[in-house]
Every structure is written in structure tokens, then in C-alpha cells.
Amino acid sequence: MIGHLAHAAGAPCPTFVLDAARLPREETALLGHLTEARRYLTSAGGAHVLKIALVEPSAHPMFDLDYRFVQALPGAPDRFDLRGSCGHSALASVVAAARSGMLPRLVPGARVRVRVRNNGDSVVCEVDRAERDEAGFTVTFVQPRPVPFTELLPTGSTRTVLRADGRRVEVSMVASANTYVFVDARSLQVPDEAALFTAGGDLLRRLESLRAAAAGLLGWPPGGAFPKIAAVLPGAGGGIAARALTVPGWHPALALTGAVCLGTAARVPGTVPWRITREADAGDGPLAITTPGGRTAVTAVVSLPGTDGDGSLLWSSVAGKHVTFQGSFALAPLSHLQFEEVAQCLALSGAG
Numbered sequence: 001m002i003g004h005l006a007h008a009a010g011a012p013c014p015t016f017v018l019d020a021a022r023l024p025r026e027e028t029a030l031l032g033h034l035t036e037a038r039r040y041l042t043s044a045g046g047a048h049v050l051k052i053a054l055v056e057p058s059a060h061p062m063f064d065l066d067y068r069f070v071q072a073l074p075g076a077p078d079r080f081d082l083r084g085s086c087g088h089s090a091l092a093s094v095v096a097a098a099r100s101g102m103l104p105r106l107v108p109g110a111r112v113r114v115r116v117r118n119n120g121d122s123v124v125c126e127v128d129r130a131e132r133d134e135a136g137f138t139v140t141f142v143q144p145r146p147v148p149f150t151e152l153l154p155t156g157s158t159r160t161v162l163r164a165d166g167r168r169v170e171v172s173m174v175a176s177a178n179t180y181v182f183v184d185a186r187s188l189q190v191p192d193e194a195a196l197f198t199a200g201g202d203l204l205r206r207l208e209s210l211r212a213a214a215a216g217l218l219g220w221p222p223g224g225a226f227p228k229i230a231a232v233l234p235g236a237g238g239g240i241a242a243r244a245l246t247v248p249g250w251h252p253a254l255a256l257t258g259a260v261c262l263g264t265a266a267r268v269p270g271t272v273p274w275r276i277t278r279e280a281d282a283g284d285g286p287l288a289i290t291t292p293g294g295r296t297a298v299t300a301v302v303s304l305p306g307t308d309g310d311g312s313l314l315w316s317s318v319a320g321k322h323v324t325f326q327g328s329f330a331l332a333p334l335s336h337l338q339f340e341e342v343a344q345c346l347a348l349s350g351a352g
Contacts, residue, residue, distance in 0.1 A: 003037070004096035005049070005326040008088035010253040010293055012246045013048050014326055015092035016041065019102070020054035020068060031080055034070060037331060038077040050074070050247055051086060053093040057102055063115040063122070064103060067093050071225040074248050084178045084226040085118045087139060087256025088321075094125050095135050095323045106130040121177060128319070133326075138319040141177055141260050146303060146312035149268045152176055154218060154227075158270030162217070164209035172271040173214060176264035176313065177257035178228055181214045182272045183207070185231035185243070193241040196231060197292045207231060207245055230258060232273055234280040239288030240266065240273065253293025260316045263287045263298030268311070296320065 001022050007014040016037070024030045034052060041049055052070040060066075069086045073079035094112045097103040103112060106127050114123040122142045129136040150156070154173050161168050162181075171183045185196050188206055196203075211229040212222035220226060230244035244251040244258050254262070265273040266287050277287065286297040300316045 001331045002100065002328055003331050004100060004328045006092035006095045006323050007326055008091045008256070008321065008323045010256070010296075010321075011051070011086075011088035011092075012252055013050055015051040015053050015086075015089040015096075016046075016049050017053045017055060017093050017096035019100075020056040020066065023054060027082075031078065034072075034080065035078040038072055040331060042077065051089045051092075052080075053086075053089045053096075055093045055097050055102065058113075058115050060115055063113045065094065065097055065112060065114045066117055067114050068117040071247060073223075073225065081221075081225040082118065083220065083224060084228070085116050085121060085257060087123070087177060087260065087318075090114050090116065090123055091125060091137055091139065091256070091321055091323050094137075095325050096328075098135075099325055099328070106135050119178075129322075134322060134324050136320070136322040138317060139256060139321055140315055140317040142315050143313060146314055148310045148312050149302075150310050152264065152268060152313060154179060158268060158274075159272065160214075160217070162210050162213040164213045165206060169210060170272070171210065171214070172265060172273065173218075173227065174261055174265040174268065174271060174273075176316065177260040178255070179218070179226060180258060180261040180265070181211060181227050181229040182262065182265055183210060183229070183231050184272050184276065185233045188231065190231065190233070193233065193236040193290065196233060196241055196243050199243070203231070204245065204250060211245065228255065228258060228261075230254065230262065232262070232276055234276055235288065235290045237288075237290065238280060239282050239290060240276055240280060241290045243292060250292075253291045254289060254296070256318060256321065259289055259296055259298045259318050260300070262289060263300040263316055263318075264302075264313055267300050267302045267313075 004017040005014045050072040054068040058066040071081040098106045110127045112125045124140045126138045215222045235241040265271045266277045286299045301314045303312045
């Protein structure tokens with residue numbers, strides 16, 4: 001089997017992309033194969049690669065590519081979480097699939113329609129530019145039908161109180177692209193953007209404690225990767241500032257699914273992000289999001305609540321994303337020279 005590495009800018013690590021058709025469908029057997037693949041990656045210097053994507057041409061007439069995300073967890077090579085998705089890895093998969101011949105060559109204006117098998121999302125990846133080893137995209141999460149705001153709230157409420165470290169903290173839990181927990185950083189004694197972006201282990205541990213409490217409330221494993229969590233507050237230059245966790249530790253920026261979920265949450269009246277964007281006078285256009293890794297903007301289009309009841313999410317979009325293809329290699333016994341080539345590719349991916 002051939003594996004591919006591609007790194008979406010802003011992601012904490014590259015994505016290891018594999019052909020799903022060449023792997024078992026049954027979950028126990030599949031995870032056994034992925035465990036061996038992780039051991040191989042680790043032996044070649046790729047222990048930092050914790051994102052795995054399984055892709056194949058879609059049999060569904062509305063899609064080009066079927067994509068399944070697997071989050072590898074630290075601690076042991078057989079630890080995985082298949083519960084959520086990853087937008088950066090979906091983009092990496094599109095680039096790798098095009099390089100392998102699974103998709104046509106990427107050209108500006110092309111649209112690749114991705115079916116996310118983890119959660120049923122429909123993602124349209126529009127190519128803005130295409131070079132030899134890089135591609136730029138605008139990514140749109142399309143809803144097959146308007147999704148009422150109430151269906152985006154896993155707890156049934158715009159705000160939920162979690163107990164962590166002996167304290168009660170109000171958060172908003174929103175499910176759009178991924179399930180996220182959003183907490184006002186000021187409720188954790190973080191006063192502004194500068195303090196948020198320089199905070200260290202104490203804030204990280206408090207966020208992880210809140211995330212584990214949210215997982216328990218949802219009936220999910222507290223040691224898994226989902227739900228995600230981000231601390232937010234008004235941005236110094238307008239919009240909203242956000243700092244999120246990933247596996248493991250701080251996210252260098254914000255996940256693509258995190259940007260989509262935050263943009264959606266900001267349009268749902270009563271949530272923590274909605275309240276903050278109103279405080280920051282962010283308006284109803286594209287939401288500017290500042291992270292430690294830079295700025296991005298997300299457009300979430302909704303039908304607002306009216307006399308007929310709840311508002312609904314229609315679609316969400318993020319532009320300016322780009323992916324670098326980093327190489328391909330065989331997952332098989334290799335000669336010393338071939339193994340060194342794989343190790344060099346993984347070393348470069350670690351620097352990326």
C-alpha cells in the first residue's frame with residue numbers, strides 16, 4: 001500500500017492519507033492495520049503524525065471522494081478516535097487523492113465534493129490555485145437541508161454549566177462540522193487577547209478539564225479527542241480571538257472545523273460566541289477570527305429566527321486555505337535507502 005503525506009497550513013501536523021479500498025472495512029481489523037502503520041511511521045521518525053485519512057472515489061453520484069478521518073491519540077500506537085472529522089485533513093486528502101490519480105488533476109475553478117463518512121457532512125473544496133506541490137482552496141460546508149439552530153445544540157440549550165476543578169463554568173456546546181465547547185476566556189481569569197495567546201499550562205489544564213466534563217455529559221470517552229474546546233473573547237483588532245486545544249496540547253491556530261463551528265455559533269442567539277461578537281460589534285458579515293497562528297474569516301449563512309420559529313444554518317465557508325503535498329511512500333519492507341527516503345520525508349513534514 002502507498003501512503004501519502006500532505007500538510008494543510010494551520011494544522012498541527014501533516015495528514016497520512018491511505019486508500020480505504022485497500023484496508024479492511026470491519027473496524028477491529030482496520031484499527032489493527034492502522035496500528036501497524038503508526039508503528040512504521042514512528043520507526044521512521046513520524047511519531048508527530050497523528051492525523052490519518054482514509055479515502056476512495058465515492059460511489060454516491062453527488063460526491064467525488066469519500067473521506068473518513070481517524071485521530072491517532074498519544075500514549076500507544078493502538079489508540080484512536082473515529083468520532084469526529086478534520087477539515088484540514090479533508091483538504092490534505094483532496095490533494096493526495098489528485099496526486100495519486102484517484103481524482104482528476106486539480107486546476108483553478110475545479111470543485112471536489114467530499115462526503116465525510118464520520119458525520120455525514122458535505123464539503124465542497126473549490127480550487128483557487130494549483131501548483132506542482134501546493135494548492136489553495138475555498139472550503140464550503142453545505143447543508144442538504146436548513147438545519148434548525150436547536151439541532152446544533154447537543155445539550156438542547158445555548159449555554160450549559162460544567163463543573164471542572166471544583167468550579168462551575170458556563171459554556172456553549174455547538175455541533176457544526178465538529179462538536180465544540182466554547183468558553184469565554186474572561187470567566188477563566190484571562191482578561192484579553194494578549195493574555196489568552198501567552199497563557200500556559202494552567203489554562204491548558206483548565207480547558208482540558210472542561211473538555212473532559214463535556215465529553216462525560218455527552219457520553220463520550222473523556223480521554224478521546226472529541227468534543228473540541230476553544231476559549232474565546234473579543235479580539236484586540238475587532239472580531240473574536242480564539243485559542244483551542246488539539247491532540248496533544250495547544251492548537252497552533254484553529255482547526256478548519258473549529259472556524260466553521262465558531263462562525264456558526266456566533267450566529268446562534270444566546271451562545272457565548274454570539275454574545276462576544278455582539279460585544280465586539282462584529283456585525284453579521286464574515287466573522288474575523290484571530291488566533292496565535294494568524295487571522296482567518298468564516299462566513300456562516302443562516303435564516304434568522306422569525307415568527308415561524310427557530311433560525312436555521314444554510315451553509316458555512318472559509319477561504320484562503322492551502323495545502324502542501326509532502327511525498328508518497330510504500331508501507332512495506334523497504335531497503336535501507338528507501339527507508340532513509342521515508343525518514344527524510346517525515347523529517348521535512350515535522351518541520352512544516
